[in-house]
Amino acid sequence: MKTKRQVQKEATRLHILETAYQIYAEEGFSATTNQIAKAASVSHGTIFVHFPTVENLIVCLLDDFNAEINGQLHGLSEKNEQLETFLEAHINVLIRYEAFYKRLISEVNSLPQEAKFVFINMQSIVSFHFNQVIERCKNEKTVKEIPMHIIFNSWLGLVHYYLTNSYLFTEGSVLTEYKEELICNFIKLIEK
Amino acid sequence: MKNCIACGMPMKKESDFAMGDPQKDYCVYCARPDGSMQSFEEKKQGLINFTIKTQGLEKSVAEKAVANMMSKLPAWQEYFKK
Ligand SMILES: [Zn+2]
Numbered sequence: 001m002k003t004k005r006q007v008q009k010e011a012t013r014l015h016i017l018e019t020a021y022q023i024y025a026e027e028g029f030s031a032t033t034n035q036i037a038k039a040a041s042v043s044h045g046t047i048f049v050h051f052p053t054v055e056n057l058i059v060c061l062l063d064d065f066n067a068e069i070n071g072q073l074h075g076l077s078e079k080n081e082q083l084e085t086f087l088e089a090h091i092n093v094l095i096r097y098e099a100f101y102k103r104l105i106s107e108v109n110s111l112p113q114e115a116k117f118v119f120i121n122m123q124s125i126v127s128f129h130f131n132q133v134i135e136r137c138k139n140e141k142t143v144k145e146i147p148m149h150i151i152f153n154s155w156l157g158l159v160h161y162y163l164t165n166s167y168l169f170t171e172g173s174v175l176t177e178y179k180e181e182l183i184c185n186f187i188k189l190i191e192k
Numbered sequence: 193m194k195n196c197i198a199c200g201m202p203m204k205k206e207s208d209f210a211m212g213d214p215q216k217d218y219c220v221y222c223a224r225p226d227g228s229m230q231s232f233e234e235k236k237q238g239l240i241n242f243t244i245k246t247q248g249l250e251k252s253v254a255e256k257a258v259a260n261m262m263s264k265l266p267a268w269q270e271y272f273k274k
Contacts, residue, residue, distance in 0.1 A: 063264065067200075071193070074202040117260035120249070124239075124261070127246035128201075149248030 013050045016040050020061055025100035029058065029107045055112040062118040065100075069093055070125045083143075086133045087183045090126060091159070095175045102163045127152050143190045151190055158182060197267040198222040198235055218267070232271050236262060 002010075019040035023031045033054055037044045051057035076089035094101050108119050130152055137143040143151075159175070159182065166174035194203045196219035203209050203219050210216040210223035218229045230238070236258060243254040263272040 070200065071202050074204070114260060117257045120243070120247070120253070120257040121261045123247060124243055124257075128242075131242075131246045147248075148246050149244075152246050153248060 009050075012042065012046065016042065016047055016050055016057075017061055017064060020057060021065075021100060024061070024103055025097075028103050029111060033057070055114065058111060059114050059118060062104075062115055062122070065097070066118060066122045066125065069097075069122060072096075073125060073129055080136070081133060083133050083137055083187055084183060086129060087155070087186065088179070090130075091175050091179050091183070094159070094163075095173060095179075098163070098173055098175055102166070105160050106164050123152075123156065126156075130155070142192055144192055146190060154189075155186060158186060196222055198229060198265060199239070200261070200265055229267070232262075232268055235268075 016036065020036050023036050023039055027035065033047050034044055036057075037047050040047075047057070051060060072093045073089060076092065081089075104119070108116060111119070127148075131148055134143060134148060134151055138145070162169060162174050162178055162182065170177050194214075194217070195201065196203055197217045199219060199222050201208070201219045201221065203214075206212045206214055208219055210218050210220055210229070211227045212220075216223075222230050222235060224230055224234075239258045239261070240251070240254045243249055243258060244251065247254075249257070259272075262268045
């Protein structure tokens with residue numbers, strides 16, 4: 001059994017992570033640990049008790065984010081699902097974290113090396129489900145013979161373009177507003 | 193809900209587990225045809241190939257990303273001891 005102290009320590013850790021998530025979503029990853037400490041109502045030193053470096057904080061945050069995406073995408077993906085259902089599930093998961101994800105894809109190139117690998121692994125979770133659907137479509141000859149990575153990168157490229165340039169399209173949630181258009185036209189591009 | 197100790201995939205349906213057996217700690221994708229769990233080298237190679245195939249990554253990038261992922265999974269801790 002965990003001691004009261006351990007439980008409290010974990011609660012503080014989680015609270016810092018949740019606050020960091022909010023601050024990074026609002027301000028981007030250049031937000032300081034001072035800002036996070038203030039918003040979380042903890043002392044600056046407390047952050048470093050739990051996360052020795054800023055890099056460690058970002059990596060832990062992204063690890064948790066991956067676990068969340070993994071759980072949700074797995075929950076939404078079904079065996080024998082249609083391409084459209086999968087793409088919709090992917091976008092629906094992203095809509096839930098839209099502000100944070102938008103920051104992440106805009107700034108990932110300037111994040112620490114390890115954070116970049118965590119980001120790649122996040123996309124691996126998506127490509128795992130996507131690949132299963134596409135393999136089946138290829139067997140049924142309903143999609144063109146395009147290499148999997150081109151299909152995947154084209155989809156991500158499309159979604160990421162709308163996200164990072166959302167100001168061109170709407171003031172609200174670009175994924176919510178353009179979901180149907182993106183999905184149905186992407187399918188038209190790759191279907192036979 | 194359990195997560196596969198070898199790849200991290202959530203396992204909720206019976207069919208997610210190796211041999212369809214919810215007692216197992218690893219998933220259907222981490223099992224060999226005889227039901228035993230893949231070795232570190234087998235899993236690593238499989239994940240690298242998969243990452244290259246589905247994301248088009250350069251080999252050395254895929255290797256590093258896979259090492260980062262495996263280092264966080266319970267099944268492979270002994271391979272990453274400093
Ligand atoms: Zn597995």
